[in-house]
Amino acid sequence: MSTARRTPRLILTTTVVAAVLAGCTAGPSVRPAVIDNDGKPDPGGQTTAQQVPLPPLAEPRSPSIKWEDCDEATRQRLGQPSVPDTLKFSCARVPTTLDAPDLPGRGLSRLSVVKTGGGPIPLVVVNDVDGEPGSLYAARLAATLPPEFLQKFSLIGVDRRGTGASAPVQCIPAEIRTDLLGGDPTAADLEGVVDAARKAGQQCAIELDDSQVAMDSWRAAGDLEELREQLGMDKLHALGRGDGSKVLAEYAVRFPAQVGRVMLDGLPDPAPDAAAVQEQVAASAQATLDAFGADCIARGCPIGDARSAVSAVADRLRSASATTTDGAEITPGIALYAIYSGLAQRSRWVELAEALKTAQTGDVTPLAAFAEPVLKDSRARPSRLDGTLATKCNDSATRLSAEELTRVTTTLRDKYPQFGVFAAQQLAWCSPWPVRREPLPPAGAPGAPPMLVAGTATDPVTPEQGTGRAADQMPSAVTITWQGAGHGALSLSPCVADATRAFLIDGKVPVDGTLCPA
Secondary structure (H helix, E strand, O other): OOOOOOOOOOOOOOOOOEEOOOOOEEOOOOOOOOOOOOOOOOHHHOOOOOOOOOOOOOOOOOOOOOOEEOHHHHHHHHOOOOOOOOOOEEEEEEEEEEOOOOOOOOEEEEEEEEEEOOOOEEEEEEOOOOOOOHHHHHHHHHOOOOHHHHHHEEEEEEEOOOOOOOOOOOOOOHHHHHHHOOOOOOOOOOHHHHHHHHHHHHHHHHHHHHHHHHOOHHHHHHHHHHHHHHHOOOOEEEEEEOHHHHHHHHHHHHOHHHEEEEEEEOOOOOOOOHHHHHHHHHHHHHHHHHHHHHHHHHOOOOOOOHHHHHHHHHHHHHHOOEEOOOOOEEOHHHHHHHHHHHHHOHHHHHHHHHHHHHHHOOOOHHHHOOOHHHHOOOOOOOOHHHHHHHHHHHHOOOOOOHHHHHHHHHHHHHHOOOOHHHHHHHHHHOOOOOOOOOOOOOOOOOOOOOEEEEEEEEOOOOOHHHHHHHHHOOOOEEEEEEEEEOOOOOOOOHHHHHHHHHHHHHOOEEOOOEEEOO
16 A cells, blocks of 8 residues: 555635535544545645636536426335425436447447426436435435425436346346345355355346446446436536445546536445455444444333344344245344344334334344345336346455455454344355456546535445545545434435535535534
8 A cells, every 4th residue: 555645635626615514513534544644735735736616507408308207106116105295206218328348239228217306407316226226216315305406406316227227137036135145143154145146146147148247337327428418418417325426436537527516425435355345334334233222222212232132133033934924034144134224224213123123022024124125026126136236246356265255254253243244245246246357447537526425424335434435536525424323414414415505506615524413
């Protein structure tokens, strides 16, 4: 690792006013100690660097997208809880290039997008690949944002390639999905998961053929460029969450001149050591469990100590199998996935506490509901696991040997009793998957305007340390940190929402390192 000093990376232009927003404070950096120069830049030097100003907002010119009413269909996809009747939805199918390296020609794919809000400026929304499809996430996000957002913007939720309604990847047999999530928290090795990954990889290679390696964040960024052109926009204004932020960060590398006003709500850790990245996930999941427990106690928690409750559920499932009301078997590994999913969704913590309570008595159906989006697969609601595995394996160059995987599993299990094995099993998923051959340019996008990067102090999906590392690779990143717990700060922190509103609508860039209280 280089120890050379580097120039500070804050990009505040003389044409943009930096402001500390109400409810937020400028605080010291909370990034890892490996970052060499983490101090604030000398204000006197700001005018000496060549800087890109924040682009103005402009309405589309000659858009080619044909929108159709899909209000009822979108509400059916959303299920319960739905969103207010005041929000209306329109849908479109956007042709994009399926640029897989091994395809004999540049085939066509179709991107599914949903629009909501009445503002004249399109604001593209991209979610985690393993989360709710972007079209549905944007719909729920619209219901939480201040009214000014929907007066200025129309949110354009994007189902990333291979997910949701955008030609979803559906190549893993149902029983294999269960086995991929089967890592018992007390396991000494992951032989069962490795075997499931091998079978999943074989089946996906058959089903996807040459398009297998076309599902990745880099090509998803290319889809957004084609979407920008068809929206009639000179610049792409966008919101990304978690792994969706990675797509927008790569968009900035590929198309820096087309970057508009962009907010990234959590960024995955770009460190090349996948085992170290997963250790941070395990540590953050453990910390989120503790935050959930403290919150639960403050509300008169029905489960007592959260760690003990999680261990009790796993122990019960290990000694006696349990099934849901529709006959699905729930193993300790699936239970841990369900709990992890619930911890990431701060708005469902009350529901998670009740599910843990009933699971301790043998009724696992409420807890299993948190895992249903990955375990169940249908044409209308494709499993999120297939597209996740394809995208994350194509994005990663790490393939661990059996010995390395066992060593990592043992280390993480001992350090993080609840979530160590859960985090390690994701390293096994990509074992049989082909490794990317074509090189990518370095991260950073030095020609991009300021981009707002929000981190969450206790985030089980995109840990704050990893978000900090990602931000430090981006010369124009300006960071703000919510000192709370859960995945994503925008819909949970009024302070972050206000900072985002000021950035996207008013063009005000916050002070780098701004802290928002929990």
